Amino acid sequence: MAKQYEGPVRIKDIADRAGVSTGTVDRVIHGRGRVSEENERKVKEAIASLDYEPNILARSLARNSNFEIGIVIPKFSTDSFWMSQVNGIEKALKNIRDFGFSIRFLEFDDQVHGDMLKHLTTIQTEKFDGLLVAPTITDDAHVFLNTCEEQDIPYMLVNTNLEREDDLLVGYVGQNSFQSGLLAAKLLSLVTSNKGVLSIFHMEKEVDNSEHMLQKEKGFISFFKEKKRKPQDVLVHRLPIMTTTTNFKNSVKKFLKANPDVSGIFVTTSRIHFLSKVLKKLEREDIVIVGFDLIKENVAALNSYEKMFLINQNPVLQGYAGLMSLFDFLLKKKAAKRLQYLPLDVITKENLSAYLDTNSTIFEHYK
Amino acid sequence: MAKQYEGPVRIKDIADRAGVSTGTVDRVIHGRGRVSEENERKVKEAIASLDYEPNILARSLARNSNFEIGIVIPKFSTDSFWMSQVNGIEKALKNIRDFGFSIRFLEFDDQVHGDMLKHLTTIQTEKFDGLLVAPTITDDAHVFLNTCEEQDIPYMLVNTNLEREDDLLVGYVGQNSFQSGLLAAKLLSLVTSNKGVLSIFHMEKEVDNSEHMLQKEKGFISFFKEKKRKPQDVLVHRLPIMTTTTNFKNSVKKFLKANPDVSGIFVTTSRIHFLSKVLKKLEREDIVIVGFDLIKENVAALNSYEKMFLINQNPVLQGYAGLMSLFDFLLKKKAAKRLQYLPLDVITKENLSAYLDTNSTIFEHYK
DNA sequence: AAAAATTGTGTGTACGCACACACAGAATTG
DNA sequence: CAATTCTGTGTGTGCGTACACACAATTTTT
Numbered sequence: 155m156a157k158q159y160e161g162p163v164r165i166k167d168i169a170d171r172a173g174v175s176t177g178t179v180d181r182v183i184h185g186r187g188r189v190s191e192e193n194e195r196k197v198k199e200a201i202a203s204l205d206y207e208p209n210i211l212a213r214s215l216a217r218n219s220n221f222e223i224g225i226v227i228p229k230f231s232t233d234s235f236w237m238s239q240v241n242g243i244e245k246a247l248k249n250i251r252d253f254g255f256s257i258r259f260l261e262f263d264d265q266v267h268g269d270m271l272k273h274l275t276t277i278q279t280e281k282f283d284g285l286l287v288a289p290t291i292t293d294d295a296h297v298f299l300n301t302c303e304e305q306d307i308p309y310m311l312v313n314t315n316l317e318r319e320d321d322l323l324v325g326y327v328g329q330n331s332f333q334s335g336l337l338a339a340k341l342l343s344l345v346t347s348n349k350g351v352l353s354i355f356h357m358e359k360e361v362d363n364s365e366h367m368l369q370k371e372k373g374f375i376s377f378f379k380e381k382k383r384k385p386q387d388v389l390v391h392r393l394p395i396m397t398t399t400t401n402f403k404n405s406v407k408k409f410l411k412a413n414p415d416v417s418g419i420f421v422t423t424s425r426i427h428f429l430s431k432v433l434k435k436l437e438r439e440d441i442v443i444v445g446f447d448l449i450k451e452n453v454a455a456l457n458s459y460e461k462m463f464l465i466n467q468n469p470v471l472q473g474y475a476g477l478m479s480l481f482d483f484l485l486k487k488k489a490a491k492r493l494q495y496l497p498l499d500v501i502t503k504e505n506l507s508a509y510l511d512t513n514s515t516i517f518e519h520y521k
Numbered sequence: 522m523a524k525q526y527e528g529p530v531r532i533k534d535i536a537d538r539a540g541v542s543t544g545t546v547d548r549v550i551h552g553r554g555r556v557s558e559e560n561e562r563k564v565k566e567a568i569a570s571l572d573y574e575p576n577i578l579a580r581s582l583a584r585n586s587n588f589e590i591g592i593v594i595p596k597f598s599t600d601s602f603w604m605s606q607v608n609g610i611e612k613a614l615k616n617i618r619d620f621g622f623s624i625r626f627l628e629f630d631d632q633v634h635g636d637m638l639k640h641l642t643t644i645q646t647e648k649f650d651g652l653l654v655a656p657t658i659t660d661d662a663h664v665f666l667n668t669c670e671e672q673d674i675p676y677m678l679v680n681t682n683l684e685r686e687d688d689l690l691v692g693y694v695g696q697n698s699f700q701s702g703l704l705a706a707k708l709l710s711l712v713t714s715n716k717g718v719l720s721i722f723h724m725e726k727e728v729d730n731s732e733h734m735l736q737k738e739k740g741f742i743s744f745f746k747e748k749k750r751k752p753q754d755v756l757v758h759r760l761p762i763m764t765t766t767t768n769f770k771n772s773v774k775k776f777l778k779a780n781p782d783v784s785g786i787f788v789t790t791s792r793i794h795f796l797s798k799v800l801k802k803l804e805r806e807d808i809v810i811v812g813f814d815l816i817k818e819n820v821a822a823l824n825s826y827e828k829m830f831l832i833n834q835n836p837v838l839q840g841y842a843g844l845m846s847l848f849d850f851l852l853k854k855k856a857a858k859r860l861q862y863l864p865l866d867v868i869t870k871e872n873l874s875a876y877l878d879t880n881s882t883i884f885e886h887y888k
Numbered sequence: 889a890a891a892a893a894t895t896g897t898g899t900g901t902a903c904g905c906a907c908a909c910a911c912a913g914a915a916t917t918g
Numbered sequence: 919c920a921a922t923t924c925t926g927t928g929t930g931t932g933c934g935t936a937c938a939c940a941c942a943a944t945t946t947t948t
């Protein structure tokens with residue numbers, strides 16, 4: 155009773171079996187109407203009994219349609235983290251270009267509140283088929299995404315997750331910020347042998363408007379709640395972004411004078427390289443530090459500061475997976491997983507070179 | 522001077538530019554000959570200057586051929602490492618099925634010398650378009666791969682790298698065994714603070730026939746050469762695979778009696794869970810151990826033995842990347858990178874759950 | 889030296905499959 | 919009976935592939 159293999163079923167086979175033309179079958183498949191009930195029934199029966207599945211290659215080729223995806227991320231020309239994201243995005247693009255996908259960058263300055271909104275008119279005027287958005291500034295992002303909803307444009311979030319009830323929200327890809335805070339706490343705890351006081355540095359202007367930083371803080375603190383250490387053992391310190399290096403150095407100096415028993419510091423951004431330099435100058439290299447992202451300044455810091463860990467968010471993979479999810483959503487009409495968390499890679503001076511060697515190659519051939 | 526975007530370059534564009542027909546362009550692309558030097562030069566110039574890349578959809582559709590790939594790996598029904606490889610392979614297959622790819626498993630027992638060779642007649646009789654081979658047993662593998670050469674079947678190596686001068690060798694994907702030995706040495710060295718003697722356990726029947734184990738040993742030892750520690754500080758110990766657990770326990774016991782100052786052991790296989798159990802029984806949990814692979818027995822070991830590290834080879838990614846490389850090679854006629862090293866993930870009790878959470882999702886949507 | 893056969897070089901075009909438009913014929917309406 | 923709507927067919931398109939064929943240049947045969 156095994157079904158005999160007759161090669162892939164084509165639309166022509168359906169047409170023959172139902173006694174109609176391929177055009178009619180096509181209209182049934184796409185619900186374009188203009189088919190008598192009688193024929194529609196026959197065609198559906200034929201599709202079911204022959205177990206027809208359209209050839210996705212021929213479909214894409216024939217449709218000959220273009221999908222334009224807008225990439226809404228912080229300006230990347232000067233930022234190696236976002237440059238890596240673009241890297242991943244372009245790798246994904248290479249894979250899906252033949253399917254008619256093209257991209258357009260809509261950069262904004264994430265240090266300027268409201269700058270993201272300058273792209274609102276572009277979104278409204280041109281018709282994008284999808285957007286890849288890094289909602290780094292929470293309130294701006296919500297305004298922006300509300301407009302996407304109005305324009306009926308599906309969007310994918312990267313790097314920072316926002317909770318929104320929205321059918322057009324394809325999903326989120328990035329790190330689990332809460333988990334990364336937890337991991338940072340574990341690392342500091344392990345290496346300092348639970349001695350001294352630990353601290354969180356938020357080195358960023360708008361902390362309360364940065365969802366991922368808040369999540370990292372929560373994760374960090376929750377580790378100590380579990381371990382029954384007193385909450386007083388954790389200091390949260392908010393530093394505005396440095397206007398001058400001297401400025402920053404002085405505020406760290408003041409902080410250490412007030413808290414001489416600090417044994418570890420968790421920096422919730424990629425700006426940890428500023429801290430490592432200052433600690434060296436202040437001769438406080440006994441302090442263990444944990445920060446984020448394998449940008450080049452941090453690679454240098456890792457090599458010169460002994461007690462330092464980096465947690466990498468794998469920006470290349472983020473960009474790659476982000477665009478691919480939109481592809482899946484638009485072409486296969488397949489919902490992406492709502493939350494795609496990427497691995498938290500721990501990098502030390504020791505495994506740095508192996509990490510750099512290997513991670514560049516894993517996308518070589520994704521199709 | 523920016524290059525204007527004119528839509529995808531088609532084969533017709535090349536033909537126009539070179540002043541020939543599409544057929545001629547096609548013959549140049551595929552090296553089918555019958556093209557004058559003059560025209561060949563013109564076509565190649567046009568391809569280069571227009572940055573032509575063939576539309577992979579149209580190519581597959583037109584070629585209308587099937588590719589059958591043989592998967593030659595150790596039997597996976599009872600082995601969770603190879604099961605994960607199959608997992609990755611099947612994920613890759615899902616992506617490339619529409620391009621006419623199908624697979625067929627040719628399993629062998631890697632604990633039985635020569636078992637791999639039972640598939641030789643299959644290779645010779647049926648015509649495979651490509652093979653994905655795990656050359657775990659060196660001499661068997663060479664015999665096998667020589668036959669591939671005779672049959673003109675391109676092959677991709679996974680998990681274990683072999684040096685072969687061979688145009689049909691597409692590439693290798695897996696870990697850098699030498700580097701992983703180096704990393705193991707670093708970890709042990711760090712945690713034991715350079716006190717005591719370190720040892721390598723090869724828990725496998727045929728060590729000299731397992732290229733990756735030999736490489737791990739070399740990497741491990743080279744670390745200490747750099748650090749100017751005396752070679753005597755490293756003991757290499759070869760254990761045959763255990764016939765009975767008691768048997769194994771006794772040989773470990775004997776080893777520890779002879780070498781009471783051992784502070785760390787590097788196990789070059791995934792069988793580290795046997796060792797952790799024995800050390801617990803012998804009350805030598807002071808010994809730090811490093812081993813390979815996140816198989817379920819090792820996950821359990823990780824949770825019950827404090828001083829243990831695992832280096833993961835990411836089998837899912839290996840299988841995935843292996844098959845995708847063959848796809849690239851056969852369809853895009855693009856040579857894969859000869860060596861694709863995957864990241865060396867260090868896993869401890871601490872980051873285990875985050876690792877398990879995240880790593881499953883990254884293939885969701887690769888196309 | 890002429891004719892025939894062989895080789896070299898190149899063009900034209902029918903696939904593969906799904907899509908979508910132009911159009912034809914039938915049924916329905918006014 | 920003409921005009922409109924509905925239903926369905928035919929066919930050109932997207933792009934690359936690969937075969938059939940044409941024509942020229944060269945070699946071989948007579």
